[in-house]
Amino acid sequence: MQNTIRDMARYIKNIIPPNIPETYTLKAMFEHVSGEENIRNGILAFRDLLYLVCDRLIADGSLYDKPVKNTKNNVSHPSLPVSYPFLNNVKSILFNIGYHGELIENGGGILLDDLKLLTSVIGADGGKMKAKISNPKLIEALRFLTCCGIYFDGIDLDARTLDMSKATSLKISYPDNPVMLTGLKVMAIAQKDLYTKGNHDILLRCDYRVLKDEDTExxxxxxxxxxxxxxxxxxxxxxxxxxxxxxxxxxxxxxxxxxxxxxxxxxxxxxxxxxxxxxxxxxxxxxxxxxxxxxxxxxxxxxxxxxxxxxxxxxxxxxxxxxxxxxxxxxxxxxxxxxxxxxxxxxxxxxxxxxxxxxxxxxxx
Structure with missing residues (x-):
């Protein structure tokens, strides 16, 4: 039986670290992003956003489940892009915002100067895949993230389609807890720059441990x-x-x-x-x-x-x-x-x- 996006969301929520410490020393590579305390608070806020994403998918998963081709193989060796494309699009957009966006207004917002950067599909290692997020799927995922409290200024999500040529920049904010954007920025950097074989999907799991200057027991x-x-x-x-x-x-x-x-x-x-x-x-x-x-x-x-x-x-x-x-x-x-x-x-x-x-x-x- 094919698992649903609800099942995957429940699983992801379980593997996100429940006990992230409030104090730990960060790698020096993150000094340019923000102060250590601000980053640690941002990681906690980003973890809470991931919980919210999972909770919404658990509650409304039937709206986002897509029919899967070649069901036998997907049950045997399922992958996020193939079996759960909507969730992978959400993950990819979050990564693209964090990695390519610039923190502005003292960390209260993120500025993305090219809307096309949102459309890259991101693999488990933080690398770009050949596929792109289509216009309708991009709108669908951005609307979902808006329901999770993320605001996108510079784009009309009520429109049927997006004119990429007219959107020059995009400001992203998270009024409920703005420091989350700092956490997103840091986790996206970690996903791309600290990926190692045997440590996939750092961002989606909120694996804060890779940020630490010392190894975790x-x-x-x-x-x-x-x-x-x-x-x-x-x-x-x-x-x-x-x-x-x-x-x-x-x-x-x-x-x-x-x-x-x-x-x-x-x-x-x-x-x-x-x-x-x-x-x-x-x-x-x-x-x-x-x-x-x-x-x-x-x-x-x-x-x-x-x-x-x-x-x-x-x-x-x-x-x-x-x-x-x-x-x-x-x-x-x-x-x-x-x-x-x-x-x-x-x-x-x-x-x-x-x-x-x-x-x-x-x-x-």
């Missing part, structure tokens, strides 16, 4: 990641994280488009992962490849878990031409209340898998 990012989950599941995830860092595993955070992963590895070999994606939700993925060595332990697990392990994981070649079922991701379990029933079994299972890998490494040395 993984545990802090994980706490934000699990914040939407039930408290007991949050406790399980944080406990598992610490347990296997103590056991010598490494953890890296990877954001591919809007999918987020915390990958736990032994000597660069992935063992298990916390994962979130809008099409599959929050999950724990286990890539255990040594179950045959400790089959006696697996026999002590609940029967449904035993049966799942016995089926193994991977992509069935007979699925070629059908929607990808992500079998290569490993044994997959939802991160919800159901995981608590087998939480102790998962710990025992992972302990055994890690022990096998450590033993193999010792023997090879």
């Amino acid at each position: 993984v545990i802090s990012i994980l706490k934000d990641f699990v914040a939407p989950l039930p408290a007991v599941v949050q406790d399980f995830a944080l406990k598992l994280h610490q347990r296997y860092l103590d056991a010598g595993l490494t953890c890296i955070v990877d954001v591919f488009y809007l999918g987020i992963r915390f990958i736990y590895s032994h000597k660069n070999k992935e063992i298990w992962t916390f994962s979130a994606a809008h099409e599959s939700g929050y999950r724990i993925l286990i890539k255990a490849q040594n179950t045959h060595i400790y089959s006696d332990v697996i026999e002590t697990f609940p029967l449904p878990l035993q049966e799942k392990i016995s089926r193994g994981y991977g992509c069935n070649k007979k699925l070629f031409g059908e929607p990808c079922q992500k079998g290569c991701h490993g044994f997959s379990f939802p991160l919800d209340d159901s995981i608590i029933d087998i939480s102790q079994d998962i710990e025992v299972w992972l302990d055994k898998e890690v022990s096998c890998l450590q033993r193999k490494k010792h023997l090879s040395n």
